[in-house]
Amino acid sequence: xxxxxxxxxxxxxxxxxxxxxxxxxxLGITIFLKPTLETENIYRNDRYELIExxxxxxxxxxxxxNEKIHQLEEVVNISEDNPFTNKLKNTAEEYxxxxxxxxxxxxxxxxxxxxxxxxxxxxxIIVIILVLIFSNIYTDEIISGVDNIILSSKNKFxxxxxxxxxxxxxxxxxxxxxxGVVFLITLVQYGMPVNGELExxxxxxxxxxxxxxxxxxxxxxxxxxxxxVILISIAVFASFFSFISTNSLTSISxxxxxxxxxxxxxVIKFLPSSLxxxxxxxxxxxxxxxxxxxxxxxxxxxDIFGKNLDILSLSNGILISMIFLGVALCVFxxxxxxxx
Numbered sequence: 001x002x003x004x005x006x007x008x009x010x011x012x013x014x015x016x017x018x019x020x021x022x023x024x025x026x027l028g029i030t031i032f033l034k035p036t037l038e039t040e041n042i043y044r045n046d047r048y049e050l051i052e053x054x055x056x057x058x059x060x061x062x063x064x065x066n067e068k069i070h071q072l073e074e075v076v077n078i079s080e081d082n083p084f085t086n087k088l089k090n091t092a093e094e095y096x097x098x099x100x101x102x103x104x105x106x107x108x109x110x111x112x113x114x115x116x117x118x119x120x121x122x123x124x125i126i127v128i129i130l131v132l133i134f135s136n137i138y139t140d141e142i143i144s145g146v147d148n149i150i151l152s153s154k155n156k157f158x159x160x161x162x163x164x165x166x167x168x169x170x171x172x173x174x175x176x177x178x179x180g181v182v183f184l185i186t187l188v189q190y191g192m193p194v195n196g197e198l199e200x201x202x203x204x205x206x207x208x209x210x211x212x213x214x215x216x217x218x219x220x221x222x223x224x225x226x227x228x229v230i231l232i233s234i235a236v237f238a239s240f241f242s243f244i245s246t247n248s249l250t251s252i253s254x255x256x257x258x259x260x261x262x263x264x265x266x267v268i269k270f271l272p273s274s275l276x277x278x279x280x281x282x283x284x285x286x287x288x289x290x291x292x293x294x295x296x297x298x299x300x301x302x303d304i305f306g307k308n309l310d311i312l313s314l315s316n317g318i319l320i321s322m323i324f325l326g327v328a329l330c331v332f333x334x335x336x337x338x339x340x
Contacts, residue, residue: 002162094213134238171231236326
């Protein structure tokens with residue numbers, strides 16, 4: 001009941017028209033988000049002129065597939081013997097030994113869907129939407145004078161926890177809506193998805209650096225899960241800053257600083273190298289603008305307190321823990337700051 005009431009307040013907020021306009025714009029522009037397909041070869045020459053390969057689609061796709069196989073074989077034949085190269089060799093060997101079809105297969109649907117699932121443009125628009133909603137989730141109550149009514153009522157904690165719950169639910173709903181529309185658009189443009197059980201390196205250009213031998217479905221599932229975690233953590237922290245701020249400007253500014261602080265810290269060279277390595281992976285700026293360089297990509301190990309830890313696993317753990325940290329800070333704000 002409280003959640004539905006909070007939803008009504010969000011839909012009645014002044015920013016709702018901006019949020020809806022951004023969402024409609026995002027869903028509309030999705031039609032034009034398209035990578036170079038495996039059956040296409042478009043490049044620029046020395047004079048920066050756009051050149052389109054006129055060979056048959058089958059020949060182009062076959063050439064690209066063979067090049068990817070060659071990359072995997074080169075990884076397998078690396079002479080260096082260290083944990084980093086050994087991990088890459090194991091993944092490449094698994095791909096080559098378990099490959100069902102050693103030839104190109106139609107993956108156009110998944111190639112495009114993969115491109116759209118974590119496109120930076122999409123991430124930026126959804127982050128803006130979440131910041132607009134949740135940086136104002138409580139400051140709007142302060143501005144309107146309703147905060148005193150909420151905090152003096154017997155249902156104050158239900159109201160506050162409902163706002164926090166929406167910070168988890170709404171990112172999932174918005175991103176889920178985006179994925180649903182993207183799926184339908186891609187379905188209309190490229191037909192039914194086929195061959196999703198095949199190797200994920202078929203739809204990317206850096207498959208030789210995968211953490212494990214993902215199938216296409218596994219890789220896309222990992223992508224969706226990672227982006228969802230990123231969006232939820234941003235929404236939860238935006239809510240926290242709203243709970244401890246007195247106006248929207250302060251709350252929005254704090255949220256933007258939170259999003260950018262990790263990237264800023266990566267340029268502070270006197271920090272421990274292990275910390276800089278982790279920050280380079282889990283800062284929100286890189287995750288939003290360069291997700292393909294992080295999700296599912298092996299990054300080696302890092303020494304922390306004398307123990308070698310896997311960077312990708314540690315980074316994923318940090319991202320998930322950010323949600324719990326944000327929730328804990330919100331609960332602290334409820335019990336120690338707002339209702340003291």
